[in-house]
Amino acid sequence: MKRLNLGDVSRVVQEDVAQQEQRAKSTTPNGKKRRRKAIPEDVKAQRTEAAEHAREMFGQKGGAQKSQNQRDARGRFIGKSGSKAAAEDARAERAEKARRKEDDERLNAESGLLKKLSKVAERHR
Numbered sequence: 001m002k003r004l005n006l007g008d009v010s011r012v013v014q015e016d017v018a019q020q021e022q023r024a025k026s027t028t029p030n031g032k033k034r035r036r037k038a039i040p041e042d043v044k045a046q047r048t049e050a051a052e053h054a055r056e057m058f059g060q061k062g063g064a065q066k067s068q069n070q071r072d073a074r075g076r077f078i079g080k081s082g083s084k085a086a087a088e089d090a091r092a093e094r095a096e097k098a099r100r101k102e103d104d105e106r107l108n109a110e111s112g113l114l115k116k117l118s119k120v121a122e123r124h125r
Helices: 009-026 030-059 084-123
Strands: none
Touching: none
């Protein structure tokens, strides 16, 4: 069979294939897309922080500093206007409350473990 000479078709085809490969490579990989999606979440967090800061600043009367009118559990003032003893008492009460809560959680976890162990022991008898 005779071959027809149609010119240098192979070069045109090769260039077209090369361009298609470059287009395929130019698409963004998944990692870049993830990074792009993460940016708006960071911006949202920054916006909420800025809004909270603005609320704090505009909530103050006449640009004055935040008042230190905090009260302890007994209703006494803590801070500049209150006594140091009252502030220390309130701190001690909060620390004791936190300790009691941690102890209760630990005891609940231990009792749950003991219940599970006793059930397993009963099954294997």
